[in-house]
Amino acid sequence: MGEEVWIAFLLTLMAGLATGIGSLIAFFTSTTNTKFLSWALGFSAGVMIFISFVEIFPKALEALTNSSGVEAGKWLTVLSFFCGMLLIAIIDRFVPNEKNPHEVKKVEDMNRTLREVHKQQPDLLKMGTFTALAIAIHNFPEGIATFASALHDPTLGIAIAIAVAIHNIPEGIAVSVPVYYATGSRKKAFKLSFLSGLAEPLGAVVAFLFLMPYLNEMMFGFIFAAVAGIMVFISLDELLPAAREYDEGHSTIYGVVFGMAIMAVSIILFM
Numbered sequence: 001m002g003e004e005v006w007i008a009f010l011l012t013l014m015a016g017l018a019t020g021i022g023s024l025i026a027f028f029t030s031t032t033n034t035k036f037l038s039w040a041l042g043f044s045a046g047v048m049i050f051i052s053f054v055e056i057f058p059k060a061l062e063a064l065t066n067s068s069g070v071e072a073g074k075w076l077t078v079l080s081f082f083c084g085m086l087l088i089a090i091i092d093r094f095v096p097n098e099k100n101p102h103e104v105k106k107v108e109d110m111n112r113t114l115r116e117v118h119k120q121q122p123d124l125l126k127m128g129t130f131t132a133l134a135i136a137i138h139n140f141p142e143g144i145a146t147f148a149s150a151l152h153d154p155t156l157g158i159a160i161a162i163a164v165a166i167h168n169i170p171e172g173i174a175v176s177v178p179v180y181y182a183t184g185s186r187k188k189a190f191k192l193s194f195l196s197g198l199a200e201p202l203g204a205v206v207a208f209l210f211l212m213p214y215l216n217e218m219m220f221g222f223i224f225a226a227v228a229g230i231m232v233f234i235s236l237d238e239l240l241p242a243a244r245e246y247d248e249g250h251s252t253i254y255g256v257v258f259g260m261a262i263m264a265v266s267i268i269l270f271m
Contacts (some may be wrong), residue, residue: 006149009204011161012143016200018165019135022172023193035251040166041243042252045235046161046259052228055156055267056149058079061227063221077225084229091137092237094098120238132175132192136199137157139168145227148211152220159263160231167239168197 065073150157180189243252
């Protein structure tokens with residue numbers, strides 16, 4: 001494998017394992033820093049939305065028009081974009097709301113709720129395990145998106161990996177808290193949270209094994225357009241609503257604007 005493949009794998013792995021940061025936050029803080037988290041999630045959404053429309057979608061359009069002609073290429077790009085959205089929407093649809101990592105979780109709320117649940121329902125380990133499974137299912141297509149982007153352009157991959165890593169932090173909280181209350185073991189809770197993030201590098205492995213052999217210009221266009229759709233859907237359905245729930249003042253919109261500004265400057269300087 002070439003150096004670019006290893007870089008893409010490494011970025012995907014780092015993004016996925018950010019769930020472990022969520023575990024550490026849950027264990028060592030009693031309340032959520034809502035102002036910072038709403039800014040960070042807004043920043044992540046700003047990066048994803050800006051990159052999707054300014055960088056990824058145009059590159060997909062260029063690849064598909066080159067391989068299929070102008071008119072067909074336009075339609076294929078739009079279709080692939082919405083297929084990416086449909087894929088992540090279907091995954092969301094089949095995950096129960098209480099297990100869904102797209103639902104807002106605060107450390108203090110989960111602690112309070114689980115103390116009450118623990119009195120009546122000892123099987124919290126199952127709750128944490130199912131939450132980890134739900135997160136793994138969500139993270140799988142994100143892993144493909146991060147890997148494909150990093151493979152084509154490492155600078156672009158770094159930006160996407162950072163955005164994905166930020167939004168994985170609250171997911172780590174959702175896994176680790178119920179497992180900790182069930183077992184009393186920070187080690188077990190951290191381990192399960194950490195492992196749930198491995199679905200992203202697993203997505204990278206699947207992309208490498210099954211997509212790389214067919215990665216011509218047309219396939220690249222399909223994948224990139226779908227990646228743009230996935231990231232826009234995640235931003236609109238997950239990151240921005242969650243950021244608004246955590247929001248204090250205008251932290252979310254400041255984060256969105258700052259994320260877009262950082263990406264705009266980086267495109268001018270590095271891409």
